[in-house]
Each structure stands twice: as structure tokens, then as C-alpha cells.
Amino acid sequence: MVLPGDGIGPEVCSQALKLLPVIGQKEKVEFILEEGLIGASAIDRTGNPLPDETLEKCKDSDAILLGAVGDPKYDMDPTAKVRPEQGLLKIRKSLGLFANIRPVKTFPVLDPISPLKDHLLKGVDFIVFRELTGGIYFGEKGRNEDGTRAWDHCNYSAGEIQRIARMAFKSAGQRRKKLTLVDKANVLETSRLWRETVQKMAPEYPEVNLDFMFVDNAAMQIILQPSFFDVVLTENMFGDIITDEASVITGSIGMLPSASVGEGTSLFEPIHGSAPQIAGKNIANPFATILSLAMMMDHFGLGGSAESIRTTITRALESGMVTGDIEKKNPKCTSEVGDWVRDQMKGL
Ligand code: IPM
Ligand code: MG
Numbered sequence: 559m560v561l562p563g564d565g566i567g568p569e570v571c572s573q574a575l576k577l578l579p580v581i582g583q584k585e586k587v588e589f590i591l592e593e594g595l596i597g598a599s600a601i602d603r604t605g606n607p608l609p610d611e612t613l614e615k616c617k618d619s620d621a622i623l624l625g626a627v628g629d630p631k632y633d634m635d636p637t638a639k640v641r642p643e644q645g646l647l648k649i650r651k652s653l654g655l656f657a658n659i660r661p662v663k664t665f666p667v668l669d670p671i672s673p674l675k676d677h678l679l680k681g682v683d684f685i686v687f688r689e690l691t692g693g694i695y696f697g698e699k700g701r702n703e704d705g706t707r708a709w710d711h712c713n714y715s716a717g718e719i720q721r722i723a724r725m726a727f728k729s730a731g732q733r734r735k736k737l738t739l740v741d742k743a744n745v746l747e748t749s750r751l752w753r754e755t756v757q758k759m760a761p762e763y764p765e766v767n768l769d770f771m772f773v774d775n776a777a778m779q780i781i782l783q784p785s786f787f788d789v790v791l792t793e794n795m796f797g798d799i800i801t802d803e804a805s806v807i808t809g810s811i812g813m814l815p816s817a818s819v820g821e822g823t824s825l826f827e828p829i830h831g832s833a834p835q836i837a838g839k840n841i842a843n844p845f846a847t848i849l850s851l852a853m854m855m856d857h858f859g860l861g862g863s864a865e866s867i868r869t870t871i872t873r874a875l876e877s878g879m880v881t882g883d884i885e886k887k888n889p890k891c892t893s894e895v896g897d898w899v900r901d902q903m904k905g906l
Contacts, residue, residue, distance in 0.1 A: 567625020
């Protein structure tokens with residue numbers, strides 16, 4: 559299922575989709591594509607940021623590729639009752655996608671455009687497991703009668719913590735065996751439940767070194783020593799914030815993919831937003847979406863194709879086949895980059 563969404567979503571999705579016929583032929587599989595509405599474009603056409611038809615089709619599909627959701631006309635209007643982001647939150651919740659997996663890995667050729675100094679970028683390779691269907695995003699919200707007081711409740715159950723913690727422990731076990739729980743246990747009761755629950759699980763994973771970090775300190779350490787991290791586990795809102803922070807380490811926010819997994823159909827999306835200021839200009843970086851497609855191929859058990867995609871992206875970066883966020887002097891356009899990646903994939 560393809561959900562192009564808003565802003566640059568449709569242009570970046572179409573570049574990733576160009577690879578499917580090539581992969582299909584190599585792997586001898588057929589991808590059957592359907593497209594659905596979500597976000598501001600869905601509101602414009604149906605009044606609903608996630609029409610039932612989209613959700614039903616997503617439930618029936620094997621994977622979802624999503625572009626981006628969001629439109630400035632809603633950001634400027636805090637009183638809007640219907641908002642594009644509700645579509646994204648609803649699809650995550652309805653499909654039970656409780657774990658958002660965001661790998662952060664530097665590409666040495668991009669080091670010069672990273673805001674961090676070169677020596678900090680060596681060996682940066684970590685994965686954030688962000689809880690996606692609980693916490694303050696989904697707690698009770700409200701206002702008092704005269705509207706001068708508002709609240710958003712944050713709550714978590716031990717079960718909600720355990721199911722994502724299990725994934726994070728397993729992932730750490732297959733990597734450098736280090737798991738960092740990021741929380742605010744010095745202040746928040748929910749964070750203390752996270753700590754307690756994760757601590758209790760640790761003996762089941764004796765090979766994994768578990769440590770804890772307060773989120774304010776983690777925000778600093780991600781910049782001061784990003785190579786310290788291996789697997790980071792955190793709740794919904796902290797994960798939202800620190801993954802945006804982490805996304806600039808590589809040099810462009812247009813490089814980071816993500817997978818949202820859980821009970822229902824898994825969803826793959828770039829971590830960047832809809833970038834309305836550059837939408838429709840054929841200048842957006844499609845790599846985060848193409849790398850999200852690679853994560854989808856891993857999910858389908860097509861690891862060879864996932865690797866080919868990653869190799870091709872590295873080659874594109876090395877060959878200057880990149881958009882203006884990476885190379886200002888001689889940028890290529892979105893569709894040109896997509897065509898190049900497709901053609902290279904044919905030769906792999
Ligand atoms: C993200 C986005 C979303 C979030 C918004 C668009 C609702 O920032 O996927 O990180 O906050 O989860
Ligand atoms: Mg975010």
C-alpha cells in the first residue's frame with residue numbers, strides 16, 4: 559500500500575517505487591500496488607485525515623510505504639479540529655504499530671556537510687526504538703470550561719513497555735550488545751515504570767549491557783559522542799525529539815529511514831516531514847524514502863535487495879548523484895536521482 563501524503567511525500571515515494579519492478583524481476587516476486595489518501599490531501603478531498611477506505615486497504619496489505627504528512631495551513635491554526643497528523647497517529651494506533659525503529663548511521667562521504675566535527679562522526683551507528691502508540695501522544699487531553707487550562711496525560715502500562723523493550727533487547731543482542739534506556743526517571747512516574755520494567759527484563763538478556771540516561775543528558779550526548787550509542791530505547795515523545803536531533807548528524811535530514819512495526823501491517827516512512835516549502839519542485843532528497851524501502855525489503859525477507867539498495871545509495875553519494883540539500887553547486891533533481899538509482903540497481 560502506498561500513502562504518498564502531503565508536500566514532498568508524493569515525489570519521494572515515486573522514486574522509491576521506481577525500484578520495485580527491478581527488485582521484482584530479480585527476486586521473482588510481484589508487487590501489487592494500491593494507493594491511498596492520508597493527511598492534508600485526504601482532508602481536502604474527503605474531510606477525513608485517514609479515510610476508512612485507506613485504513614481497510616492498509617489492513618489488507620503486506621506493507622505500507624508512506625511519504626509524509628502535514629501542511630502549514632494547519633500549523634498556523636491551533637484551533638483546527640481536524641489535522642493532517644491525526645491521520646498518521648490513527649494509522650499507527652489502528653494497526654498497533656507500537657515500535658518505531660529509526661537507524662542512524664553516518665555516510666563518511668557526507669561528513670563534510672555534517673554540523674558535527676569529523677572526529678565525532680567515526681563509528682556512528684545506532685538504532686532508536688521509539689514507543690509509538692502510547693504516552694503523552696495518546697493520553698487523555700482536554701481543556702477546562704473557559705479554555706484557559708489544558709492537559710495531556712502521559713501514561714504507560716508495563717505491558718506496553720515490555721513488548722517494545724523485548725525488540726530492543728533482541729536487536730542489541732545482535733549488534734554491539736549495548737542498550738540505553740532514555741527516560742526522565744528523576745521526575746516522571748512513567749519513566750520510573752520504564753526503568754523498573756526494563757531492569758526486571760535484563761536478566762533474560764545477560765549478553766546485553768543495559769544502561770540508563772536521562773533524556774536531557776541524552777540530548778547532549780547524541781551531539782557530544784554519538785558513537786557511544788548502540789541501541790536506544792525510549793518512550794514516544796522523547797523518541798520523537800531525539801530522532802529529529804539525531805537525523806542532523808548524517809548531514810541531511812533527508813537521509814533517515816524508519817520502520818513502524820507491531821501487531822498489524824508494518825509501515826515504512828522517511829523520518830523527515832512534508833517540507834511544504836520545497837514541495838512540487840522536484841528538488842527533495844528521495845534517499846530517506848528509498849532507504850525506508852530497503853527496510854521494507856528486509857522485512858519481506860529480501861535482504862539481498864535491501865543491501866543492493868543501500869550499496870546503490872552509497873554509490874550515488876560518492877558519485878555526486880544527489881539533491882541540493884547535499885550538494886549545492888551541482889545538484890541533481892529528485893527524479894534524476896531516482897532514475898539513476900533504478901538504473902544502477904539493474905546492474906547489481
Ligand atoms: C514523526 C512526526 C510525527 C510524530 C508527527 C507528524 C505527528 O514528527 O513521525 O516523528 O510526532 O510522531
Ligand atoms: Mg518527529
